[in-house]
Amino acid sequence: MRFATQAIHIGQAPDPTTGATVPPIYVTSTYTQAAPGEHKGYEYSRTQNPTRQGLEACLAALEGGAGCAAFASGLAAENAVFTALLRPGDSVVAYGDLYGGTYRLLERVFRPWGLATRYATDTSPAALAELVDATTRMVWLETPTNPLLRLLDIAGIAAAVRDEARSLAPHRAPLAPGLPDVVVVVDNTFATPALQRPLALGADLVLHSTTKYLGGHSDVIGGAVVAAAPAVLEPIRFFQNAAGGVPGPFDCFLVHRGIKTLAVRMRQHCENALRIAQWAAGRTEFERVVYPGLPTHPDHALAARQMCGGGGMVTVVLRGGLAAARRFMSRTRLFACAESLGGVESLVNHPASMTHASVPRDVRERIGLTDGLVRLSVGIEDADDLVADLEQALQGT
Ligand SMILES: *Cc1c(COP(=O)(O)O)cnc(C)c1O
Numbered sequence: 001m002r003f004a005t006q007a008i009h010i011g012q013a014p015d016p017t018t019g020a021t022v023p024p025i026y027v028t029s030t031y032t033q034a035a036p037g038e039h040k041g042y043e044y045s046r047t048q049n050p051t052r053q054g055l056e057a058c059l060a061a062l063e064g065g066a067g068c069a070a071f072a073s074g075l076a077a078e079n080a081v082f083t084a085l086l087r088p089g090d091s092v093v094a095y096g097d098l099y100g101g102t103y104r105l106l107e108r109v110f111r112p113w114g115l116a117t118r119y120a121t122d123t124s125p126a127a128l129a130e131l132v133d134a135t136t137r138m139v140w141l142e143t144p145t146n147p148l149l150r151l152l153d154i155a156g157i158a159a160a161v162r163d164e165a166r167s168l169a170p171h172r173a174p175l176a177p178g179l180p181d182v183v184v185v186v187d188n189t190f191a192t193p194a195l196q197r198p199l200a201l202g203a204d205l206v207l208h209s210t211t212k213y214l215g216g217h218s219d220v221i222g223g224a225v226v227a228a229a230p231a232v233l234e235p236i237r238f239f240q241n242a243a244g245g246v247p248g249p250f251d252c253f254l255v256h257r258g259i260k261t262l263a264v265r266m267r268q269h270c271e272n273a274l275r276i277a278q279w280a281a282g283r284t285e286f287e288r289v290v291y292p293g294l295p296t297h298p299d300h301a302l303a304a305r306q307m308c309g310g311g312g313m314v315t316v317v318l319r320g321g322l323a324a325a326r327r328f329m330s331r332t333r334l335f336a337c338a339e340s341l342g343g344v345e346s347l348v349n350h351p352a353s354m355t356h357a358s359v360p361r362d363v364r365e366r367i368g369l370t371d372g373l374v375r376l377s378v379g380i381e382d383a384d385d386l387v388a389d390l391e392q393a394l395q396g397t
Contacts, residue, residue, distance in 0.1 A: 003062065003194065004263035010061040011054030011256065025253045026050045047241050051249040055256040056224070059214075062193040062259070063206050065226035067233045069240045070252060074189065074209025075101050076245035077223030079109075081207060082138075084239035085175065085183055085232075088114025091135040093128055093161065095120045095152055097145040097367045099187065099209075100356040121366065123150050123299070125160035132164040132182065137175065141203075142187040143196075143306075147315050147351045147375040148368055149290045151299035154306065158184045158202035178231025180204055189213070189342070194266040195309045199228045212342030213312070216258040216265055222247050265344065265380055269312030272386060273378040277314045279387050285324070285394050287372065288317040313341060314376045322371035325350055329374060331393035334385060341377035346386055349375045 001009065015023050026049055031042040042048045056068040071077040082105075086092070092106065096119035106117045117140075118131040128139060139161050143152040165182040172181060185205040186198035192213045198206050208214055210222035227233035240246060247255075270293070277291035289296075292303035293310025303310060318324040328348075329337050335348040339355050349355055352364060352371050359369070378386065 001061075006061045007058065007262050008260045011057035012260075023050070023054060025249050027249050045249070046244055046246055049246075049249055049252070051252045051256075052247065055252045055259075058256060058259055059208070059210075059224050060226055062262075063188070063226040064193075064197055064199050065206065065228055065233075066230050067237075068224055068226045069233065069236050070210070070247050070255075071223040071225070071240070071245050072247045072251070073221045073245075074207070074211060074223035075105060077207055077209075077225050078102060078105055080236050080239045080243070080245065081185060081205065081225055082106075082110055082115065083243070084235040085179070086115055086137055087175065089135060090115055090137040091133065092117040092138045092140055093120065093131045093136055094118075094140040095123060095128065095142070095145065095150075096363065097148050097150060097369070098140075098142055099146050099189075100351075100358050102140070102142070102187070104358045123152055125153055125156040128152075128157050129160035129164040132161050132168065134168045134172070136161075136165060136182055138183045138185060140185050140187070141198075142190070144190050144292055144303075144311060144313065146190060147313075147349075147356070147373065149292055149297075149311075149313060149315050151292060151302045151306065153302055154184075154186055154198050154201040154203055176231065176235055178229065179235075180232075183232065190311055190313060191307055192262060192266060194262050195270070195311060196307045199226070201306065204228050204232050210255045210258075211340065213266065213269070214259055214262065214342075215255045216262065216343060217254075218340060218343035218345060218347075220251050220254040220258075222251050222255045266309065266312070268380040269378060270309035272380060272383045273312045273314050273376075274310055275383045276376065276378055276386060276390065277310075279390070280314065280316050283394065285319060286316045287319045288315075290315040290317075312378050314378055316374050316376065317370060318372040318374060320372065322352075325372050325374050328393050331395075332389055333392075334381060334389040335376065335393075341375075343377070344380050346379035346381060346389075347377040349377070351375055 033039040060068040120127045186203040189209045206226040280289040335346045
């Protein structure tokens, strides 16, 4: 099956007892056993739930992975990855322009726990490999990055950090049998498997906030981890059952239902975002327009190689700084001023004061996240209406 077919059919077999074309939502905490230990493979819903398993099977197929573990949020999924695969004394290497919540989790929860993260300021494979030392067991990549939409070369970075790790600690025992020396994780929330398949490019794990494009309708919080190999998934699955953080069946249903239209939604997100980026590039009120699908983007060639579409996010920097950004954002009507992204409805966000407020100012400025920067999550409304909305919002900036 190809992508759009998998999205609709995997984990969605008709209900065998009634023939219901859409399988029921299994709202149950437990399962009745014929005699102690005599059951149909289901004992308790933290451990197994058919609605969750359907979603996990579908996500694993879409990313081309060996398996998937779903969580109650993207950050719960991240927590599972760090806790299940790392130990105090280990270190992580990441590129500095990260989702704010990931940065907060690494700095405020895991650094005190004993896990240090070093952040690269340059996107090149050599810059990330240079930060690898004998304690490094994970590389965390977000591409496109948020909100500056830089691209990281997944295949190039995976190869460079693995070479570096091997040369530093050739005899280091892995934490669990079959785990790679350095686990390469890609947060694929922005691109989705419709536009980018990190496991095929050499990543070991893909992380998702299913809250965003996968759910796609701004009505559910969820997360998931997809692993290339069973050995990498196994400790995360163990953690999922041992520590919880699992999504409920209704949430799994909503995400799975959203995924059915992912292929067609992503095409429209890309088309609308390119249209808005091209319009914005012609307006003098913007000092900068960032979109991977524009030939002026610094990583345009890598985007063409690594992704099949520029995505639905457009970042603009207003010449008038903070005051202009605030005026612009309070005037949009279709673009709702809100955190989050990836829904069918367009949203506008001010990272410096909203999603990235937990990132210290000096770090923000070093990576170019200035006060005039505004992030657009371009929805799938009519593009003419979206352009008209932004045009009227620019008046008075
Ligand atoms: C939203 C987001 C997360 C966190 O996911 P939640 O579902 O909000 O917990 C992680 N990474 C990226 C890139 C995100 O956009």
